[in-house]
Amino acid sequence: MDHSQPASMQDVARAAGVSPQTVSRVANGSNAVRPETRQRVEAAMEKLGYRPNYAARALKHGRFKDIGVVLFSMLSYGNARILGGIAQAANDSGYAITMQFIGRNHERTLEAAVERMKQLPVDGVIVVMEEHVPDFDTFQPPKELPVVIISEDPANHCPTIDSDQYGCSTAIVDYLLSKGHKTVYHIAGPSSSRAAESRARGWHDTLDQLGLRIPPTYMGDWDADSGYQAGLVLAHDPDCTAIYAANDQMAYGAMLGLQAGGRRVPEDVSVIGVDDSLVGTVPRLALTTMRMRFNDVGSEAFFMAKRMCEGAKVPAGVKTVIPAELVERGSVRDISV
Missing domain, CATH: 3.40.50.2300 (Response regulator)
Structure with a gap:
């Protein structure tokens, strides 16, 4: 095999002693493969450095199984925990996430962020709305790309979710x-x-x-x-x-x-x-x-986006609120007694 060229599905099939169709089933997460065969194929994939053709998979299944996440910053505790909730839910569902930051040198609008995401192989987008943007009330998501916004304020054209x-x-x-x-x-x-x-x-x-x-x-x-x-x-x-x-x-x-x-x-x-x-x-x-239950906000946002990607209708203007929980320790005194 020429190692200067990326491994093909046929290369993996020969190395694992199976048909290319079996390699395709493993790459697409099909359950119609025996566990020992799956392990053999996955070992061959890893050894050869095989990467599935996600564009071909999307053409076949209609989805990339990837959700884009737009962030203003990773520095805040809340954003990090929200991202963790999204990532865990995506992993549990066989999805990946693609992150994008709205930096100071970018146009800081929802439209610009989603337009950049449209160039990537994602099925939907979650925007963690940490800061104010000028087009929050006027933004219209593209018909082919579901958008969920993590924001306490309801959006006119997208479902929203946030902590209370x-x-x-x-x-x-x-x-x-x-x-x-x-x-x-x-x-x-x-x-x-x-x-x-x-x-x-x-x-x-x-x-x-x-x-x-x-x-x-x-x-x-x-x-x-x-x-x-x-x-x-x-x-x-x-x-x-x-x-x-x-x-x-x-x-x-x-x-x-x-x-x-x-x-x-x-x-x-x-x-x-x-x-x-x-x-x-x-x-x-x-x-x-x-x-604040930031992890729950992230996981619920992911499942909302996933349902939309799979064809479910989530009405725009609907706001989901995750309540907070009081944790009493020792920094508050009752002065009424």
């Missing part, structure tokens, strides 16, 4: 008020983040609807240092007895800032975060948080 960003904030504020606090201070995430905006809106609306004082918002950037700086400032505000930070990193930073400023947590100030992202990172973790 707004609802987690209302639950946090209600929880802190039930502990006797007269109001709740908020350390928000960056203004470019859709999740941060929803969390801040839930905090503000809940206090406003109850007629309670709404303290100034402290703007953070998701990192612990920004929480620390806010904690240092709030340590000198005697009216501050409860802080809701929009993620756990900022909440943990705020706890350290408060302590550096002479306030104790939770004796003087209660602190709560969101995500439950510090487990296994911070020893003896005392931070009470609202756990």
Whole structure:
């Protein structure tokens, strides 16, 4: 065999002592192959470096069995966990995923991202909508390429799914008020983040609807240092007895800032975060948080896209919301008793 040329299906068939049709069945995931034969064919594929012709497979079966995933960033905890949920569900279903980043040098619109995905061998697209884009309300997905958007806001032309960003904030504020606090201070995430905006809106609306004082918002950037700086400032505000930070990193930073400023947590100030992202990172973790089920968001988004790729109708404008879970530890004190 000429090793300068890629291995063919016939090469694998000869090496495994089977017919090319059997190699084709193995490559296409057919169950009509005996396990020992499958193992022999797969061993020959690996030895020869054979790669199935996915374009031919798509022509035959109508699908590539690959879902495109568009991300703004891999740096955030939530995005990494969402991607993990998508990847696990895809693997369990015999699918692959193709990732694409919307970098600062790209046109940051849904249309541009999906157009780039159309050039790749994917059956559908999941967009993790971390930031604002100008065409969110006007975007029309191509008829031949199903699109699912991970966004709390419903889209006019695509199904959407997300964690309950707004609802987690209302639950946090209600929880802190039930502990006797007269109001709740908020350390928000960056203004470019859709999740941060929803969390801040839930905090503000809940206090406003109850007629309670709404303290100034402290703007953070998701990192612990920004929480620390806010904690240092709030340590000198005697009216501050409860802080809701929009993620756990900022909440943990705020706890350290408060302590550096002479306030104790939770004796003087209660602190709560969101995500439950510090487990296994911070020893003896005392931070009470609202756990977001990002893995479930990712896996549900994948199965939604898969159903659409297989011909099922998922109505546009339908929003699926995955609720958060309160995890009580030791950073909130009940001052009502």
